[in-house]
Amino acid sequence: MRSSYRPDxxxxxxxxxxxxxxxxxARGIAETFDFAHLDSGxxxxxxxxxxxxxxDAIVAAQNFDAEDTKRDGLRTSAVSLAASEVAAIPEVRAVxxxxxxxxxxxxxxxxxxxxxxxxxxCPEAEVKLYVTASAETRAKRRLLELRETNSEITYEQxxxxxxxxxxxxxxxASSPLRPAHDAIMLDTSELSIETALELARSHVREALERLxxxxxx
Ligand code: DC
Numbered sequence: 586m587r588s589s590y591r592p593d594x595x596x597x598x599x600x601x602x603x604x605x606x607x608x609x610x611a612r613g614i615a616e617t618f619d620f621a622h623l624d625s626g627x628x629x630x631x632x633x634x635x636x637x638x639x640x641d642a643i644v645a646a647q648n649f650d651a652e653d654t655k656r657d658g659l660r661t662s663a664v665s666l667a668a669s670e671v672a673a674i675p676e677v678r679a680v681x682x683x684x685x686x687x688x689x690x691x692x693x694x695x696x697x698x699x700x701x702x703x704x705x706x707c708p709e710a711e712v713k714l715y716v717t718a719s720a721e722t723r724a725k726r727r728l729l730e731l732r733e734t735n736s737e738i739t740y741e742q743x744x745x746x747x748x749x750x751x752x753x754x755x756x757x758a759s760s761p762l763r764p765a766h767d768a769i770m771l772d773t774s775e776l777s778i779e780t781a782l783e784l785a786r787s788h789v790r791e792a793l794e795r796l797x798x799x800x801x802x
Pocket of ligand 1 (some may be wrong): 603604623626627629630668669672673698699700702734750756797
């Protein structure tokens with residue numbers, strides 16, 4: 586079902602730790618409301634992948650092209666950790682700000698998922714969701730994904746990766762992972778993806794209705 590009211594600019598920001606389900610929610614919302622979707626983690630993954638090939642992280646960020654996010658192999662554990670490392674470099678983040686800010690305010694509506702969307706990239710977003718789940722739940726989910734391409738990987742390895750990234754993403758000085766003060770918290774540990782998605786959709790619908798109402802008043 587699509588909402589009938591459509592302001593020119595409308596941004597949904599979804600932040601949360603690794604494998605919290607924010608990407609699945611973002612894709613579902615983008616589809617329901619016909620918003621453009623940016624998985625900002627893919628930007629850091631693309632740059633992380635280039636550093637694994639020997640490039641300097643800042644140079645890779647300066648040469649970033651949106652097409653880079655479409656390359657294969659960006660979901661491996663090695664790239665995940667490299668992404669988390671390059672994402673802690675302030676110069677890398679600074680170079681990527683404009684691209685993300687422009688995406689967020691593009692015409693027709695946008696949804697972005699990441700770590701700093703509601704706090705840094707688009708504090709003016711009309712809807713901000715902060716999606717969490719326990720580290721163990723997230724590791725189980727990520728294991729299922731990774732097993733599709735790597736049958737050797739173990740739950741313990743994935744849990745360790747998730748915890749290492751959580752720690753680095755949340756404690757870095759530059760744009761650390763944290764909820765915006767006005768974010769809606771969504772803990773998906775005990776929720777099915779369908780229930781979580783329905784909740785997220787209802788928050789988007791309410792925001793659209795509020796804007797519609799405000800326009801009419
Ligand atoms: O969402 P993800 O797991 O694909 O993100 C990969 C890494 O990129 C993550 O460990 C932290 C970093 N990241 C970030 O610092 N800021 C964002 N907006 C998105 C991702």
